[in-house]
Amino acid sequence: MFSLFYGLWQHVFSKAEFHVLILGVHKAGKTTLLEKVKSIYLKEEGLPHDRIVPTVGLNIGRIEDANVKLVFWDLGGQPGLRTIWEKYYEEAHAVIYVIDSAAASSFEDAKSALEKVLHHEDLQGAPLLIFANKQELPAAVTEEELARHLHLKELDERPYMFQAGSAHDGTGIKAGIDWLVEEMERSKRTEVLMARTETAEKI
Numbered sequence: 001m002f003s004l005f006y007g008l009w010q011h012v013f014s015k016a017e018f019h020v021l022i023l024g025v026h027k028a029g030k031t032t033l034l035e036k037v038k039s040i041y042l043k044e045e046g047l048p049h050d051r052i053v054p055t056v057g058l059n060i061g062r063i064e065d066a067n068v069k070l071v072f073w074d075l076g077g078q079p080g081l082r083t084i085w086e087k088y089y090e091e092a093h094a095v096i097y098v099i100d101s102a103a104a105s106s107f108e109d110a111k112s113a114l115e116k117v118l119h120h121e122d123l124q125g126a127p128l129l130i131f132a133n134k135q136e137l138p139a140a141v142t143e144e145e146l147a148r149h150l151h152l153k154e155l156d157e158r159p160y161m162f163q164a165g166s167a168h169d170g171t172g173i174k175a176g177i178d179w180l181v182e183e184m185e186r187s188k189r190t191e192v193l194m195a196r197t198e199t200a201e202k203i
Helices: 002-013 030-042 079-088 104-119 143-150 153-157 173-185 188-202
Strands: 016-023 058-065 068-075 094-100 128-133 160-164
Touching (some): 016 173, 016 188, 030 094, 068 079, 104 143, 143 160, 160 173
Antiparallel strands (some): 058 068
16 A cells, blocks of 8 residues: 555656757857756856866756756767767757857857757657857847758757857746746657656566
8 A cells, every 4th residue: 555655656746857968069158058057946056157168078967947857968069079969869858959149150060060960860859949148248149140040941840949048147048948848848759758768667
């Protein structure tokens, strides 16, 4: 009887866990975004900006929000490191793609890298948040301008949103994460991944 009630309690009160990839080209602000996310949701100071160095490999961040747990995987964006991105695709529920909206010279590289992400079969149906970062800088373009520049036809095949903001001061981050959580909760991809996890646990 105890095990029955315990199982019911776990079902009702346990939080769903989602894995979110943070991708983007070199110096887009991915790690700064992760640190700001942690400071917003965990109510603690992230790393100072002058101590954040380019990611070589993987940074992991964990937060809890309402009824969900979010695990963020921040991957290095240098050209030589992008080959490891796909190793994490299969278990990812969603993607945050960070673009430096003040660096027009990086837009083509960012578009090319994102197209490869969208074409990969292991990320089929994954909700996509495109974070137009560094909006605090004078040279930053708006999210509408960035969307026109990228002109990604593949976006019609998945839930997506452009969100203007700043990993430096936190602008736009909460709105973007809230949207992403809602999309993951109703995503068919989430159903598939959770069913796969449950099957693996029974084996």
